[in-house]
Amino acid sequence: MVIGDVDAPTLTRSVGRAMPARDAVDVATGALEFLTDKTLPDMVHGKIVRVDIPHGRLVGLDTTAARAMPGVVAVLTASDVPRNIQGVVVPDRPVLIDGRIRQLGDPVALVAAETLAEAEAAAAAVSVELEPLPAVSDPQLALDPESPRLHQGGNLLMELHHERGDVETALANAAVVVDEVFHTQAQEHVCLEPGGGVGVYTNGLFTIWIGTQYPGGTQQDVSWALGVEPDDVRIISTPMGGAFGAKVDGPVAIFLALLAKATERPVRIVLTREEVMNTGTKRHPFRVHTRLGLDAEGGIVAVATDALVDAGPYASFSPAVLKVSGETSTGPYRTETASFRGRAVYTNNGNGGGFRGYGVPQVAFAIETAILEGARRLGLDAVEVKRRNMLRPGDPHGLYGHIVGPSFRATEALDAIVGHPWWRDREEWKQQASGPWLRGTGIGAALKGCGYGSGRGDHAGARLAIGTDGSITIWAGPNHSGTGVDAAYAQVAADTLGRPYEDIDIRVGDTELVPESGSSAASRSLYVGGSAVMTACRELMARIDELGLEAPIDWAEAGRRLAEAGRALVEATFVAPDVEDLGPLSAADVERYSPHRVYGSAVQVARIEINRYTGEIAVRGVACAVDCGVAVNPAGVIGQTEGGIIQGLGWALMEDFKYEDGVPQTKSLETYLIPTAGDIPELDTILVESEEESGPFGAKGIAEVVLVPTAPAIVAAIHDATGVTVDRLPASPEAVYRLMRESAA
Amino acid sequence: MRVNGTAVTTPDPARRLLDFLRDDLGLIGAKEGCGMGECGACTVLVDGDPVCSCLVLVGQVAATDVVTVEGIGDDHRLHPVQEAFVDHYASQCGFCTPGVVVSVAGLLAKNPRPAEADVREALEGNLCRCTGYQAIFRAVASVAE
Numbered sequence: 001m002v003i004g005d006v007d008a009p010t011l012t013r014s015v016g017r018a019m020p021a022r023d024a025v026d027v028a029t030g031a032l033e034f035l036t037d038k039t040l041p042d043m044v045h046g047k048i049v050r051v052d053i054p055h056g057r058l059v060g061l062d063t064t065a066a067r068a069m070p071g072v073v074a075v076l077t078a079s080d081v082p083r084n085i086q087g088v089v090v091p092d093r094p095v096l097i098d099g100r101i102r103q104l105g106d107p108v109a110l111v112a113a114e115t116l117a118e119a120e121a122a123a124a125a126v127s128v129e130l131e132p133l134p135a136v137s138d139p140q141l142a143l144d145p146e147s148p149r150l151h152q153g154g155n156l157l158m159e160l161h162h163e164r165g166d167v168e169t170a171l172a173n174a175a176v177v178v179d180e181v182f183h184t185q186a187q188e189h190v191c192l193e194p195g196g197g198v199g200v201y202t203n204g205l206f207t208i209w210i211g212t213q214y215p216g217g218t219q220q221d222v223s224w225a226l227g228v229e230p231d232d233v234r235i236i237s238t239p240m241g242g243a244f245g246a247k248v249d250g251p252v253a254i255f256l257a258l259l260a261k262a263t264e265r266p267v268r269i270v271l272t273r274e275e276v277m278n279t280g281t282k283r284h285p286f287r288v289h290t291r292l293g294l295d296a297e298g299g300i301v302a303v304a305t306d307a308l309v310d311a312g313p314y315a316s317f318s319p320a321v322l323k324v325s326g327e328t329s330t331g332p333y334r335t336e337t338a339s340f341r342g343r344a345v346y347t348n349n350g351n352g353g354g355f356r357g358y359g360v361p362q363v364a365f366a367i368e369t370a371i372l373e374g375a376r377r378l379g380l381d382a383v384e385v386k387r388r389n390m391l392r393p394g395d396p397h398g399l400y401g402h403i404v405g406p407s408f409r410a411t412e413a414l415d416a417i418v419g420h421p422w423w424r425d426r427e428e429w430k431q432q433a434s435g436p437w438l439r440g441t442g443i444g445a446a447l448k449g450c451g452y453g454s455g456r457g458d459h460a461g462a463r464l465a466i467g468t469d470g471s472i473t474i475w476a477g478p479n480h481s482g483t484g485v486d487a488a489y490a491q492v493a494a495d496t497l498g499r500p501y502e503d504i505d506i507r508v509g510d511t512e513l514v515p516e517s518g519s520s521a522a523s524r525s526l527y528v529g530g531s532a533v534m535t536a537c538r539e540l541m542a543r544i545d546e547l548g549l550e551a552p553i554d555w556a557e558a559g560r561r562l563a564e565a566g567r568a569l570v571e572a573t574f575v576a577p578d579v580e581d582l583g584p585l586s587a588a589d590v591e592r593y594s595p596h597r598v599y600g601s602a603v604q605v606a607r608i609e610i611n612r613y614t615g616e617i618a619v620r621g622v623a624c625a626v627d628c629g630v631a632v633n634p635a636g637v638i639g640q641t642e643g644g645i646i647q648g649l650g651w652a653l654m655e656d657f658k659y660e661d662g663v664p665q666t667k668s669l670e671t672y673l674i675p676t677a678g679d680i681p682e683l684d685t686i687l688v689e690s691e692e693e694s695g696p697f698g699a700k701g702i703a704e705v706v707l708v709p710t711a712p713a714i715v716a717a718i719h720d721a722t723g724v725t726v727d728r729l730p731a732s733p734e735a736v737y738r739l740m741r742e743s744a745a
Numbered sequence: 746m747r748v749n750g751t752a753v754t755t756p757d758p759a760r761r762l763l764d765f766l767r768d769d770l771g772l773i774g775a776k777e778g779c780g781m782g783e784c785g786a787c788t789v790l791v792d793g794d795p796v797c798s799c800l801v802l803v804g805q806v807a808a809t810d811v812v813t814v815e816g817i818g819d820d821h822r823l824h825p826v827q828e829a830f831v832d833h834y835a836s837q838c839g840f841c842t843p844g845v846v847v848s849v850a851g852l853l854a855k856n857p858r859p860a861e862a863d864v865r866e867a868l869e870g871n872l873c874r875c876t877g878y879q880a881i882f883r884a885v886a887s888v889a890e
Contacts, residue, residue: 020831027839028827028846030774030814037773190874192778192786192840241776241840242874273779482838482875635834639880643837646877669783669872677868680878 014491014501015697018635021484022506023239034241035197035209040266043198044073046259047119048275049109049126054348054662055136055148056101058108060129066111069125071118074262076110081258082227088217088249090315092151095225095254101130102150102313102348104663105278107251112259112267135662139287139310139345150313150346157311157344158319160326162593164401164584165337167291170302174293178374182290182366183728186310186350186657187283187650188666190674193241195280196270199256206233206257211240213248213354213481214519215511225254226261233257238509243481244647245354246280248521249316277667281353282657284321284344285310286362292370298378298385302337303398305329305363309352311344316353318344323594324449325359330398331367332410332447332601333389338399348662354521356647357448357704361711364446365729368712372442372719382716383423383443387414391447401583402454402595407692407700410447410601413625416686417443417603420623429607430720437609437618442716444709445603449596450692450701451524454578455587456594460528461515462536464493464570468563470555472497472504476533477517478525479509483640483703485525488632492530492696496537499555515571523600523701526632528576530696536572543567577694598692601627602705604645606681606713610721615737617653619714623684626706630698631687640703641685648710650675656730746807748772749816758804762796763787765803766813774814774843778872785871788844789813795851795870814843817850825888826850833884837875845871849885858889 026032051058063075078084078098085091097108109126113119136142142155149155171177197210206226212218215235223230240247252269259267286307293302307325311318326340344352375382391398393406417423426441433439452458463475474493480486490504497504507513517529544558562568579597582590607621622645631637654673658665666672691698715726724739746753748770755765766772766789775798778786782797789798790812818824826849829835836842845868852859852867859867864885873881 018834020834021836021839023839024831024834024836025823025827027836027842028830029818029823030772030843030846032839033773034776034840037767037776190872192784192838192872192874193776194778240838242838244874270777273781484837639834639837639876642877642879643875644877647874668781669779670781674872674874675878676872677865677878677881680865680882683877683879 014494015630015632016634019487019491019633022487032239034193034239035211036193036270038198038209038268040198040200043266043268044112044114044263045116045119046255046267046269047111047123048107048255049111049123050105050107051101051128051130052104053101053130053132054104055134056130056132058097058099058101059131061108062127063109065127066122066125069118069122071114072111072122073114074112074259075122076258076262077108080262081225083225086221086225086251086254087315089317089319093314095251103279103351105275110255110259112263135348137347137349137659137662139308139347142345142347155346157315157346158322160322160340160342162326162399163339164399167302167304167337167339170337171291171293171304174301175296176294176374176377178292178370180290180370180373180727182288182369184286184362184365185729186285187355187655188277188657188672189244189246189280189355191242191244191246194271194273194276195247196252197256198266198268199260200266201260201264204232206260207236208253208256209236210253210256211247212237212253213243213479213521215479215509216516217249217519218253219511222253222257226257235511236509238480240481244356245521248354248519273669274667277672278664281316282350283355284318284352284359288363288366290366290370292374294374294378296378298375298380298388300333300335300389303330303335303367304339305366307342307363309342309344310347310349312347312349312351314351316351318352321352321359325363326399327593327595328360328448329363329367331364332391332445333398334391334395335398340399349659350657357707360446360448361651361708364708365711368444369715369725369727372716373725383418386445390414396583397595400585400593400595402579402585403581403583405598407629407690408599408601409627409688409690410445410603413601413603413627413688414445416625416688417605417623420605422607422621422623423605436611436613438612438721439609440717440721441605441607442713442720443603443605444712444716446705446708447599447601448523448705448708450527450598450600451576451596452522453594453596455590458518458524458528458576459573460517460532461571461573462532463515464536464540466540466559466562466568468556468560470559473507474504474533474536475507475513476529477508477514478520478529481520483525484636485520485529488526488636489530489533491632492533493537495697496534497541523704525701526699527695527701528574530632530699532572532574534696535574536570539570539572598694598700600700600702600705602709604709604713606710606717608714608717608721610718610736615733615740617731617733617736619649619681621682622710623686624706625686625688626702627688628702629692629695629700630689632697632699634687637687637702638685641706642683644703644706645683645710646675646680648707651729652711652714653730654732746809746811748811749813755803758802758807760803761799762801762803762806763798766798772813772815776840776843785848786841786844788847788871790847790851793851793854795848814847817846824850826853829884829888833880833887835876835880835884841871841873845873845881853888
């Protein structure tokens with residue numbers, strides 16, 4: 001179903017038609033070679049030697065025995081790394097450990113051998129002497145001056161603070177104040193392809209085939225650590241077997257470069273599932289203290305949020321995640337008074353990093369659940385409270401006061417969900433519950449910005465070539481990380497040029513050919529990258545216009561004439577516009593908080609059944625109304641929505657990456673559970689369309705926001721079924737059963 | 746042992762079937778996602794039954810018919826399941842897809858008109874992290890009709 005103010009595109013256009021991913025046939029036949037499948041002649045196999053304690057010091061490292069093992073070609077340690085430091089936002093992580101150990105699985109040496117078995121044997125033969133230190137595993141205790149300091153500057157990685165209006169006075173005058181603490185857990189991405197790739201060093205140039213969401217960032221990482229120019233490093237980064245934020249940073253490309261240079265042979269590293277579980281980034285656990293003030297009619301008078309964020313051992317993208325948490329801490333709601341204090345803290349737990357939603361799900365769970373509780377105390381319907389306060393285009397943002405852009409459609413998304421049969425008929429459905437099963441229905445809502453935000457110079461490039469036969473090739477970014485965004489790029493190009501979709505050849509994921517375009521992250525790929533494709537296509541059309549050809553255009557002739565004139569290659573850059581009306585924000589604030597001009601939103605209804613004797617929850621249906629601008633490829637939007645809902649369902653109900661004193665307890669897919677085919681409810685996606693003036697053909701990015709409302713909607717449904725309020729995720733059967741028992745007592 | 750209809754021999758019965766298929770025969774469709782039989786990305790059919798090839802040694806399947814995703818269709822035509830996966834947008838990153846296709850083809854060979862509950866049961870050993878599974882269910886339903 002499509003709701004909105006956009007004319008249904010006719011079938012003569014590509015935009016608006018459901019398109020399969022461009023690699024769909026090769027995927028279905030198994031012919032698609034992933035980068036971890038890649039084999040090159042004379043290739044050696046790399047293995048990483050890792051420590052098995054979460055905190056301590058490396059006091060001895062002996063590689064003599066390993067070097068003498070059969071088949072071993074190279075053994076590298078920290079002294080072999082030209083610049084032994086990395087980190088995209090904060091350079092705080094050694095490539096190979098030379099002293100301090102901060103995470104279980106930290107790497108101390110690299111081995112390359114003729115076969116994988118020989119590499120594994122040699123890695124096991126590296127002698128490592130460790131001095132364990134007490135693990136810093138509680139973010140609150142980590143801030144205690146008596147706690148061991150994990151980095152020179154102390155354990156407080158970042159603090160962000162902003163207040164709009166006078167929060168304490170507003171709360172003092174509120175009819176009710178909900179004052180609650182919410183806890184969320186670490187979530188692992190579980191990309192089905194664990195990760196890795198192949199590296200080659202020839203004639204002073206590195207070529208690294210590795211699935212990365214941020215090829216340019218990986219290029220920078222490698223060039224920095226190896227002490228070479230970025231131009232000497234080529235990253236080829238597609239296809240990739242799942243990403244979700246897991247592959248936006250990480251050290252493996254540097255390992256490949258180091259081993260390729262040392263061995264002067266192609267080298268492959270394929271990570272094991274356990275390596276990824278132990279050392280890969282996670283969704284940050286949050287402790288969120290929310291104070292929500294409502295007036296007697298349910299109007300929001302103030303929101304005060306204090307978030308304590310477990311960043312783990314290294315910064316990764318924690319500072320950027322914290323900014324996004326702040327910006328979304330007031331939810332898709334209006335208020336004139338709000339504050340946010342966020343602190344990201346180093347610990348020896350899992351490394352918090354980018355994960356689809358990027359700090360939004362944690363604060364959304366808090367504000368949505370606080371509204372549920374506030375409405376209950378006032379005797380109001382929580383959905384009516386949400387509707388009453390819903391942010392509209394042109395409103396000042398709740399925390400920062402900048403003006404929300406004109407394409408925002410959260411109210412329409414809420415209306416669509418309120419009109420959905422699963423909400424409309426909820427009382428009747430509830431009455432039909434039988435046996436041990438209780439039934440409940442709930443609604444959750446969320447917003448998230450599209451792109452990096454203001455003050456960041458968010459841009460993407462596209463390079464277009466017209467051949468002398470009229471063929472069109474476009475090298476575009478951001479990369480296809482499993483989303484099939486390259487199909488949408490081709491749709492945008494086809495309609496801008498007025499040519500069939502099949503005529504457009506799109507290439508992504510290669511730093512040698514694609515202009516720097518940033519990461520496939522932040523709900524920005526189609527929004528920014530698609531706009532760059534459109535800009536390049538428009539420039540080509542302008543050049544063709546100057547030729548004065550008769551209509552219809554003879555593309556081969558146009559290609560020949562442009563080639564003769566040296567004008568057959570077009571390069572274009574699109575810079576995403578910043579917030580137009582800053583409201584009370586200063587230029588320095590823009591840099592500090594990166595507020596967004598364009599937001600997508602999503603509203604979901606979840607219907608669930610709970611076993612009253614066991615606390616088991618079965619989700620029966622989730623419908624999502626997604627405020628997506630124009631859906632360039634509706635199949636892509638629906639696919640992202642359905643996948644996002646199920647990742648949100650996993651986080652809400654079962655996924656829980658556990659640590660004990662910094663030691664991972666759920667390091668395999670046997671103990672870390674994600675949704676399977678048996679857990680899947682009915683899903684329904686409603687596209688709520690509008691035209692985003694700065695996006696390609698009116699499109700916005702939605703792939704993150706669709707994950708966010710699921711947990712709050714399920715928590716609201718649990719409340720509806722049982723009367724209990726879940727304040728800690730996941731809502732496991734044990735936890736829900738305990739809440740029901742307490743409530744009955 | 747036959748792989749995709751061709752008789753093959755292996756010198757090492759203690760080799761994992763997955764490694765034999767990928768490294769010796771170059772059949773890279775079966776993927777390693779966990780190495781412990783939890784994710785199903787390495788699923789192949791052994792005498793028609795879906796099996797995690799990471800858990801099986803070559804010697805254990807010496808006298809069987811093994812079919813991988815490469816052997817599901819033929820050189821000229823996609824298997825109807827493969828066609829349905831393309832038409833119903835049933836893959837995103839695609840890493841789990843070969844294993845899922847094999848499991849579904851195995852199901853349909855035994856039960857051409859499976860109920861959705863049968864499909865869910867047949868796919869419980871195949872993890873997919875991208876699609877949320879519903880697009881896969883739709884693709885299978887279109888073939889089963």
